[in-house]
Amino acid sequence: MSKIALVDDDRNILTSVSMTLEAEGFEVETYNDGQQALDAFNRKLPDMAVLDIKMPRMDGMDLLQRLRQKTSMPVIFLTSKDDEIDEVLGLRMGADDYVKKPFSQRLLVERIRALLRRQEAQAGNIVEGDTEDTKVMVRGELSMDPLRHAVTWKGNDVTLTVTEFLLLQALAQRPGFVKSRDQLMDVAYDDQVYVDDRTIDSHIKRLRKKMRTADNEFSAIETLYGIGYRYNEE
Secondary structure, three states: OOEEEEEOOOHHHHHHHHHHHHHOOOEEEEEOOHHHHHHHHHHOOOOEEEEEOOOOOOOHHHHHHHHOOOOOOOEEEEEOOOOHHHHHHHHHHOOOEEEEOOOOHHHHHHHHHHHHHHHHHHOOOOOOOOOOOOOOEEEOOEEEEOOOOEEEEOOEEEOOOHHHHHHHHHHHOOOOOEEEHHHHHHHHOOOOOOOOHHHHHHHHHHHHHHHHHHOOOOOOEEEEOOOEEEEOOO
């Protein structure tokens, strides 16, 4: 049973969403603000967190920033209808996905399940034999170990979220070949989950930023404007 942390200052959302998730077989812990959630997370991390952006004491952005200092646990943001800037900023800070309010609870459940499946697969909990997707992949200075969710560049560890890992893996598997945004969406999200081009672009921007923490000169991910992205082996 996966444990989901739901953090929102709207008690109606906490009640209704927690009931839905529990009916789907999840264990749910609810928090009214970011500071309360952080205190609990410092004791024990859940399997995933669903965070509202605008909350008292500590908002979702601040909480995500604290979390990304120590964990790549999947995070979904709940954003207000017109907060496009918050959506993009949240993805750049390391959120795996976002859902706009008012939202379909069925959609939220599907996105939670999709992220958890990907996390389990990357952790090696779902492995059927020794396949290309489970072997350590080396491309020039890049090394990726899917079973350990481990990435190194020039020997330096790089901590990626599940989504960032999958995008880098998809690009690096075939150096020099272009992946369109639609193809990357298929890699990072289930068919029933719609995301737009900006979501992929934000993840790629965050991914590049993280790789440059290991090497300021990192330039292996190339943008082909209007087409997509490709990995150039260095």
